[in-house]
Amino acid sequence: MKTSPTDRNDALGQATGTVAKAPALVSLKNVSKTFANGTVALRDMSLDISRGDFVSLLGPSGCGKSTALRIIAGLGDASSGSLAWPVRSPVDDKSGTGGPNQDISFVFQEPTLMPWASVFSNVYLPLRLKGLSRTAAREDVMDALQMVGLESSAGSYPRELSGGMKMRVSIARALVTKPKLLLMDEPFAALDEITRFKLNNDLLHLWEKFGWTVIFVTHSVFESVYLSNRIIVMAARPGRVVQDIAVDAPYPREEEFRTSDTYNDYCRQASQALHSAMEVSEPA
Amino acid sequence: MTMATVDNQHSLSGEKNRKATKSLPEAARWISVAGRMAIPLMMLVLLITAWSLYVWAFDVPHYILPSPMRVAVALYTDWPILAPALLVTLKITFTALTIALVGGVALAVLMAQSRIAERALYPYAVILQVTPIVAIAPLILIYAPSTQAALLICAWIVAFFPILSNTVQGLKSTDHNLLNLFELYGASRWQTLVYLKMPNALPYFLAGLKIAGGLALIAAVVAEFAAGSAGAGSGLAFRLLESQFRLNIPRLFAALFLLSLTGVAIFLTTNTISYLLLRKWHESALKREN
Known part of the structure; x- marks a missing residue:
């Protein structure tokens, strides 16, 4: 209790x-x-x-x-x-x-993804803002994508994904900073x-x-x-x-x-x- | 050895199959493209034929309405006069457009970053825009160091506003939750600008560019009408006026044809640039999926 x-x-x-x-x-x-x-x-x-x-x-x-x-x-x-x-x-x-x-990570009601960026780049964003290079961040980004089961969609654009998948990307982006x-x-x-x-x-x-x-x-x-x-x-x-x-x-x-x-x-x-x-x- | 040949054959037939399946929609695409082109082309032929028939049937004098053939001939024979004029007009249009592009974007970024800059500058940008260019042109002609410079300034004034206002609009219409996200991750102003606001403003900027491209040409011509400049450095607008004074209507049509062609080329170029930059993500460049 x-x-x-x-x-x-x-x-x-x-x-x-x-x-x-x-x-x-x-x-x-x-x-x-x-x-x-x-x-x-x-x-x-x-x-x-x-x-x-x-x-x-x-x-x-x-x-x-x-x-x-x-x-x-x-x-x-x-x-x-x-x-x-x-x-x-x-x-x-x-x-x-x-x-x-x-x-702290935040997941909004909307997936709030950048439509011009691929799934990878969207998840990479928090690390990019911290100054990590794309290569250095690669492993963490792929780990986060794997957690939500989207590692094969790294190259897709948000518009190609279903609502549930977009939300998964949003969660992966929240998780990428551990x-x-x-x-x-x-x-x-x-x-x-x-x-x-x-x-x-x-x-x-x-x-x-x-x-x-x-x-x-x-x-x-x-x-x-x-x-x-x-x-x-x-x-x-x-x-x-x-x-x-x-x-x-x-x-x-x-x-x-x-x-x-x-x-x-x-x-x-x-x-x-x-x-x-x-x-x-x-x-x- | 035999195994290898069999394998080869397999892969070959596989290749063939792939090609066959690929070429089918490819062919269908070409047919649909040809179909789309066919209607406007037929319309063009129809119009030219009607025009020719009208001139021929009513025996219209060529100083009133020349036949399409005469215009074509004028385009060919007067090419030595028209080509340099075209070049001058093109140079003014594209220089003005380039400066408008750089200046418009730079000013837009400044205004989006600083409210003070926006309040200080935007009203004057609007005033510059809403005052008809033909009305300002005589003044600019007095103050500018040369006629060419005056034409350039006129074309720039007209072309720069759509780029400025659209880009400002784009920079400001960023998704609030994405802004929150950037704030949460401690993004600097610069990072927010480069990674978020600028990509977000891209479709708006490109819409502005499409308008500005057409306007730059119009302004270059209008300014030259107002300037009434003559001589070696004159553009197509002056050749138009000159042809009118001399009743050389076939040449007038030829000059007009070149101007339209330039306009269409600018339109197609800006549209293509826009498509190439947005095709992966923006609604405007995507097909509906139903």
Whole structure:
């Protein structure tokens, strides 16, 4: 059983580590975000993400889940509150600002590929921006492509690929830097169900193998239960955390898990949480 | 030995098969190309025939409307006069286009990188563009060191704006998530420009180039009309005017023909460049897949 976020905060704050299973990788404290037009996207969001966790942010649209993800990524600052990386060594944080960038990857809802560049060049991009030559990066790029099963499509252009394959390229690009934290903003929302299930499984296998920390934004109860070991349910207007569900089902999870009782129980629990979140949300 | 021959035969027949399967769509492609060419060509023949018949049937004097044959003859006999004029017009057009290309892109990059530069320069680029070139030409003729330079400036003013405005548009319409991605990976301004904004602006720039190519020629001709220059260094526009004054209408048609030909050549060139650069990825150069 997981501890509640407040307990974990305390444990971390006192640095005694009595309850926390793993040190928090990233910790949000009372983070609020108000947009220029007055919309309160997030209010007082506090959340610790433990290293190695697969955390889903689940909530209705407008609950600030994407905003939270962007703040963690460093794409936009919080209006108030703080973001901390307790276990980050100074080596990881070259900028010295406590900012992210070094070991974070982001997967957007759209594949967000450069249409003029081949699959190889798209995956090569993060390394190219770091100053690596094409030759030096070759092995890493091909490894990343192989992880998503697209090593034979290296020379193709994005327009030649299906929606699912484009998303795989996008994931390969995120993996090529060997990130510690993978942020995914509804990555599979635009895909058909069969492709989504396949990508869910592939993502889980990679996560089990490499042990990154994943923060996964979704509006699908089923997806969040299937993938994650922790679901943060959020309410909208203002965006806030309303429930923190630990999904204590063992990995590896395969297709059978989708029909198991445990899965159904958690789906029911998450659905109810989402419903009550919708009730406390102001109407859109 | 026999095995080898058999193998050879195999590979040969295999080769033949491959060629046969390859040549079939190839032939179909040629037929479709020929089919596409046939209609405009037939139209051309029809028009020239109608033109000839009209001139012949109504006995139209050649100083009003020369027959196509007379135009062809004029093109041949007046070639020593027309060729240098064509060369002058071509030189002005292409020099103006080159400067417009370099200047337009450089200015566009500057404007996309700096809001201050954009605010300072863009309104004046617009003013320069919206003022009719014929109206500015007399002034330019006074200030420019030579008529040639004046013509060049006129052609440049007209050609540079579509390149500038299109390239600025292209540089600014970069996908926001890709920009986020570049920011996330700590890309420098320069890297974002070269790896993201410039490739993104390429189709816009090429659309601008297509317009600018045609406009540069038009401006070179219009400016020469306005300048009314004469003598050894004059271009096709002057030869047109001169032919009109002398009622040498066949030569006027011949000069006109050369101008159209130049325009078509520029159009085809810019279109080909655009196709070659975009064929791998941009919608404009791709066939629909249904």
